[in-house]
Every structure is written in C-alpha cells, then in structure tokens.
Amino acid sequence: MEFRNLGRSGLRISAVSYGNWLTHGSQVEEDAALACVRQALDEGITTFDTADVYANTAAETVLGKALAGERREGLEIFTKVFWPTGPGAHNDHGLSRKHIMESIDGSLRRLGTDYVDLYQAHRYDHETPLEETMLAFADVVRAGKALYIGVSEWRAEEIRAAAELARELRVPLISNQPQYNMLWRVIEAEVVPTSEELGLSQIVWSPIAQGVLTGKYRPGQPPPAGSRATDEKGGAGMIERWMRDDVLTKVQELAPLADQAGLTLAQLAVAWTLQNPNVASAIIGASRPEQVTDNVKAAGVTLEADLLAAIDDVLGDVVERDPAKTQSPRRSEVLG
Numbered sequence: 260m261e262f263r264n265l266g267r268s269g270l271r272i273s274a275v276s277y278g279n280w281l282t283h284g285s286q287v288e289e290d291a292a293l294a295c296v297r298q299a300l301d302e303g304i305t306t307f308d309t310a311d312v313y314a315n316t317a318a319e320t321v322l323g324k325a326l327a328g329e330r331r332e333g334l335e336i337f338t339k340v341f342w343p344t345g346p347g348a349h350n351d352h353g354l355s356r357k358h359i360m361e362s363i364d365g366s367l368r369r370l371g372t373d374y375v376d377l378y379q380a381h382r383y384d385h386e387t388p389l390e391e392t393m394l395a396f397a398d399v400v401r402a403g404k405a406l407y408i409g410v411s412e413w414r415a416e417e418i419r420a421a422a423e424l425a426r427e428l429r430v431p432l433i434s435n436q437p438q439y440n441m442l443w444r445v446i447e448a449e450v451v452p453t454s455e456e457l458g459l460s461q462i463v464w465s466p467i468a469q470g471v472l473t474g475k476y477r478p479g480q481p482p483p484a485g486s487r488a489t490d491e492k493g494g495a496g497m498i499e500r501w502m503r504d505d506v507l508t509k510v511q512e513l514a515p516l517a518d519q520a521g522l523t524l525a526q527l528a529v530a531w532t533l534q535n536p537n538v539a540s541a542i543i544g545a546s547r548p549e550q551v552t553d554n555v556k557a558a559g560v561t562l563e564a565d566l567l568a569a570i571d572d573v574l575g576d577v578v579e580r581d582p583a584k585t586q587s588p589r590r591s592e593v594l595g
Contacts, residue, residue, distance in 0.1 A: 260303030261559040263539045266433030267458035270376065270407060272335050274533055274558045276306035277551070278464060278542035279318045289321055291546065296325035298548035302555040306335040308436075308462065308542050310381055311366050312342035323371035331372065337462070338366045339411055339436075341381030343593065352593050354384035354392040363404050378405035379436055382587035383417045393421060397430040409434035409462070414585050415449035422457045432459065437585065439463035439538070441472060441513075441531050441574060442501065445584040451537045460539035463532050467543075467554075471501040472528035474514060478504035505577055512573045520566060522557070525550075529557035534567065 261274040277299040279292065296307070309322050319338060326334060340362040345351035350358055363378060378399055384392060396408045410421060413435055425432035435454055437446045439461060446461065454461065467473055476482055482502070501507075510524070517527040532541045543554045571578075 260305075260555070262305075264460070265377070265407070265462070265539045266431075266454075266460045268407060268431055268433045270335070270433070272306040272462075272540050273304045274540055275304060275529065275555050276308055276335075276337075276462065276540040276542045277304050278308040278544050279322055280310065280313050280464070280544060289324075292321050293325045294548050295545045295551055296322065298545075298551040299555075300329065302551055303558075304551075304555065305333060306337070306540055308337040308464075309370075310339035310342070310379075311344045311362055311369075312339070312381065316344050316365070316369060319366055319369035323369055327371055335376040336370060336372060337377040337379060337409075338370065338375050339379040339381040340366070341384065341411075353590065354380055354387050354395075356391055356395040359392070359395040359399065363399050367404060374403055375405050377407045377409050377434065379409040379411050379434070380413070381411050383410070383413050385587065386590045389417075389420055390424060393424040393428060393430070397425075397428040400430050407431045407433050409436060409459075411436035412438070412585060412587060413450075415453040415582070417587075418450065418453055418459065419457065422459070434460050434462050434539070436462045436464060436542075438465045439532055439535075440466050440468045441528060441570060442468050442506065442578055443584075444578055444580050445582055447535075448580065449582045450585065451535070455537050461535070461537050462540045462542060463538055464542045466532040466541040467525050467528040468501050469498040471498065471506065472510060472513075472524060474510055474524040476502065476507050477511065478507040509574050509577050513570065516566060516569055516573065520560075520562065522560065523553060525554055526557045526560070527562075529554050530560040530562055531567070531570065533557065533560070534562050 262271045263274050265272050307322060309318050311319060340359055341354060343352040399405045408430060418435060422432055439446055513524060517524045520527060529541050532538055545551045
C-alpha cells in the first residue's frame with residue numbers, strides 16, 4: 260500500500276481508502292460488510308471513511324463493529340456531519356454549533372472510539388454563519404474528539420473562506436472530499452488549484468463512477484442483477500446520471516487502454532484519480548471482498564502521459580467539467 264500526506268499536515272493515509280456509503284447497513288448484509296472491512300485491512304488499507312447519514316447512522320455502527328479490536332493507532336477513521344439523522348426536526352441537520360456538538364458525540368458512540376482522525380463538513384451550510392461552524396469544529400478538535408477537520412463538496416470560494424477562519428482559530432483544516440473520476444472532473448478548474456494553494460488535499464469519492472467505470476454496464480442492455488443500478492434503496496438514483504448509452508459506449512472503448520496498462524477497468528479508474536498530485540486518497544466501496552482486492556491494486560500505479568491523453572481522447576465530450584456543478588443544498592432542499 261502507498262501512503263500519502265493529507266494536505267500539509269503530518270497525517271499519512273492509505274492512497275486507497277475504504278468507504279461504506281450505500282453499502283453497510285443498507286445494500287450489503289452485515290456479515291458481508293464485516294468481510295469487506297476485514298479484506299481491506301488485509302490488503303493494507305488503514306483509512307476508513309463513513310458519515311452519520313449513511314444508512315441513517317447504521318453504517319457508522321457497522322464500521323465500528325468491524326474495526327473493534329484493531330489497534331486504534333494504526334487506523335485513520337473519518338466521518339462527517341450535515342445531513343439529517345434524526346426525525347427531521349429543525350435542528351437535526353446543518354452545521355450549527357448545536358448539531359455539530361450533538362453529532363460528534365453520536366458518531367463516536369456508534370464508531371466505538373474516543374476520537375476520529377478527521378471530522379468533515381458533509382456540505383456547505385448556507386443558513387449558518389461560517390464563523391459559528393468553524394468555531395464549533397475548533398472546539399471539537401480542542402476537546403480531543405477529532406484530530407483534524409475537513410470539508411466535502413465545498414466550492415473554491417467556500418474553502419478559501421473556511422481556511423482563513425481555520426488559520427485564525429489555529430485549527431487544522433486539511434482536506435476536501437469531492438466526487439472525482441474520469442467522467443466527473445468539476446474540481447479541476449477551481450477547487451484543486453485553491454486547495455493546493457491553501458494546503459488541502461482531496462479525498463475523492465466515486466472514483467469508479469459508482470461502478471460505471473468497471474465496464475459491467477453495457478449500452479442497450481439491462482443492468483446486471485444485484486448491481487448498484489438495480490438497488491432501489493438509493494444506489495439506482497445515484498448512478499442514473501451515467502446510465503446513458505453514449506457514456507456506456509465510451510467506457511467500453513476504454514477496455515483496450517486498460518489492457519495496455521495491464522489493469523482492469525476498475526483499477527484503471529482508481530489509478531487515474533491517484534495521478535492527480537492533489538489527491539491523497541481514493542475511496543473505494545465494496546459489496547464483496549474480492550472487489551477490495553481488485554481495486555487496491557491501483558495503489559502505486561503510474562499511468563504514462565500518452566495513456567492519460569488516450570483516455571481523454573476516448574471520453575471526449577461525455578466528461579463533465581463545469582465547476583458550478585459543485586453545490587450544496589439549501590435547508591428547504593435538505594428536509595425535502
């Protein structure tokens with residue numbers, strides 16, 4: 260396993276990390292989830308990412324159970340706060356001081372740990388003053404409940420404003436967690452340059468576009484039984500944007516390039532994200548242990564410049580690059 264520093268901090272994390280969005284407590288039965296975490300550990304993954312909202316807190320509980328008994332100093336455990344996790348009352352969401360302080364305690368209890376290595380703002384809160392949010396995060400760090408803080412899916416100007424407050428509060432803001440893959444590159448124009456300037460790294464989610472970049476979805480054909488595209492608990496809705504014949508056709512055309520590199524399509528996709536020097540880690544998920552074994556082989560792979568150019572040529576205009584696609588919901592949208 261390759262290890263990289265997260266931002267300008269001294270924290271080193273595994274270049275491939277394991278996340279349990281849309282799997283633990285939802286799509287995958289608990290025994291299978293535990294087996295996937297065990298396989299991740301066996302493959303050298305030390306970094307585990309979750310969020311309180313995943314499966315409405317159940318994902319944190321499953322991850323805590325899976326990591327119980329492991330040497331805590333040898334792990335990096337990340338979680339997030341923003342989305343509703345309770346009955347949807349007026350203070351059950353957002354980045355108010357009240358919600359952050361109550362949420363960190365709930366996350367620690369479910370994860371079975373005294374602290375998380377990284378506590379992340381899952382989206383930007385348009386209704387709460389940023390000063391209030393950042394002071395609450397600083398107090399979480401000073402209370403020893405988190406070692407570092409990060410954000411997820413924040414725009415460049417939001418990251419810059421948070422970084423300025425973090426410096427004033429002397430609290431380590433070191434990361435952003437955006438969606439990033441061959442098909443979705445909206446962070447490249449603004450978020451990545453801003454993060455490089457400010458000393459933040461990216462921890463990217465959906466490096467294989469929720470399974471689309473594995474090539475298992477074929478144009479003009481129904482999705483395989485049991486795949487994410489058939490998961491009515493949330494997976495199908497999230498993957499829908501990629502399930503167009505023009506996208507699926509382009510993905511199939513990547514197969515010869517993967518063969519040329521001696522990689523599977525999934526490995527090529529994960530390795531592609533890790534070529535960006537601002538990416539510290541790519542988060543993989545799994546419903547079966549063998550998927551972990553396959554994807555982790557992308558760590559440490561170097562893709563030559565001509566191969567990267569060939570990928571761009573194949574994908575052409577199906578790639579989304581618009582920075583405006585990074586956005587956070589308003590409170591009315593959060594509560595539906």
